[in-house]
Amino acid sequence: MRNFAYRKCTTLSEVTGLLGGEGVFLLAGGTDLLVGMRGGKYSPRLILDIKSIPELKVLREDEAGITIGAAVTLNQIERFEPVAKNVPVLAKACHHIGSFSIRNRGTLAGNICNASPAADTAAALYCLGALVNIAGPGGERSLAIEDFFVAPGKTALNKGELVVSVLIPKPYPAGKGIYYKASRTGSVDLATVGVAVQKRDDGIRIAVSAVAPTPVRAKAVEKAVNGGSTDWNAAAALVKDDIIPITDLRGSREYRCHLAEVLVRRGLAEIMEV
16 A cells, blocks of 8 residues: 555545546545545545535424435434335345445445446435535536446546535425335345335335346336236246346346346335225
């Protein structure tokens, strides 16, 4: 691990003025950065500690919805009453990430900024229609979560931009939401397949992770169920129309297709019983 400079930032403008430089990395939870540095994946020249920036520490509910700052930890989100009460699918997804100690440091922003196809929180955020609030040298902007993921390891962030917060907009879904994760070794491992199912006023919404270059909506299943189908087996089988899984050390393409169908069917049965 080579030497690097460290700077504790207290304002967004301070960060955006430095972030575009070569070898500049952000430190919030650090659960990915520190492991990557030890393993030689990352070799920062400058680390910007953003944990003390007020806008990034926000965790509140107001007339717009629930705002989750980029420095808010996964455990804080899971325990936040408006999340547990109104959008439990997100609380469940947060709970499935790593160990308790990892969730005590890891952040929602970090989970999505890694742009892993297997990101647990992404499927829940897709179902909730979350918005990602971004700041950079050109000012501030917001993106729908489905537009934030571009490719494995790549987000829609431009050079010098960072995620400030994630908004779960009102009105909240009136129905039940669940998140299932299948993995080799439990929550401490990346998902082999993750499935979120959310009952909403406008119908069922389903999202799947670890089965495509980015998390995806199971739109064929949604169309069947929202069109009146009550055959969960037939509806769940349609998930294969929206996924393009790969074979890797966590499972084969065929196994992932099977898991996705099983978890979607299980989610539909549980959600529609309520």
